Structure formats: C-alpha cells, structure tokens
Amino acid sequence: MRLEHVNVTVSDPKEMAGILEDLFEWKIRWEGAAKDNGYTVHVGDDEAYLALYSPKKPLADNGISYGVQNGLNHIGVVVPDIQAVENRVINAGYTPHNHADYEPGERFYFDGPEGIEFEVVSYA
Numbered sequence: 001m002r003l004e005h006v007n008v009t010v011s012d013p014k015e016m017a018g019i020l021e022d023l024f025e026w027k028i029r030w031e032g033a034a035k036d037n038g039y040t041v042h043v044g045d046d047e048a049y050l051a052l053y054s055p056k057k058p059l060a061d062n063g064i065s066y067g068v069q070n071g072l073n074h075i076g077v078v079v080p081d082i083q084a085v086e087n088r089v090i091n092a093g094y095t096p097h098n099h100a101d102y103e104p105g106e107r108f109y110f111d112g113p114e115g116i117e118f119e120v121v122s123y124a
Helices: 013-024 082-091
Strands: 005-009 027-034 038-044 049-054 075-078 097-102 105-111 117-122
Touching (some): 013 082
Parallel strands (some): 075 117
Antiparallel strands (some): 038 049, 097 105, 105 117
16 A cells, blocks of 8 residues: 555645656646646656645635644655755755654755645665
C-alpha cells in the first residue's frame, strides 16, 4: 500500500506547481477544471503527486495549521540527493531550518510557497 496523492488548496496552482517542479524536479501530470468551478494542477512524479486546487472564490487565511483541526502541518518529500535539493531551496529564496541527521536518514524543513511547510528527507 502507498499514498498516491494529497489535495491541497492554494491561491495559484500553476505558480506553485512551477516552483515545485524546479525544487523537486517534478513534472505536471495533469491540470484542468475542478470542483466548484475551480482549477487543479497535479504535480509530482510517476508514483505520487500533489493535487494543487484553487476554488473560483477568494481564499481565507486560516492561520497556523498546527492549531487547527484538519490543518496540514507539513508535506514530506523523499529525495535522493538532499544537498542538491537544499541548494535549490536556498536559490529559490527559501530558508532551510531544523536540520537533523538521524537513523535512518537526514532531513531539513523549509516554509515554501503559500507558507506550506515542507520536510525534505533522504535515506541514501
């Protein structure tokens, strides 16, 4: 069993997908009309993806997710070369933090597009 996708509401799915393509070397798998006259972009690899959804109406900011029921706390991405991804994160203007080297791998976090926190992990 494996996780296939996570659907996240964002303000600009195309812009966020472009950033994630650059950071994680992902590709857009599909994009088009979605629920309630919204728009969705699926970005990821051949195994899994993020469905980035935006409704037609403007979005409300719900604040910090760790204090909200059903909040999205972070998205974890496994990468083969953590240093290369960290360099791309820095070059894109984001600040890596909370680095750790632990069994079975190493990790760091960054607050990415739309303020969504990402955990980048390598088991290499």
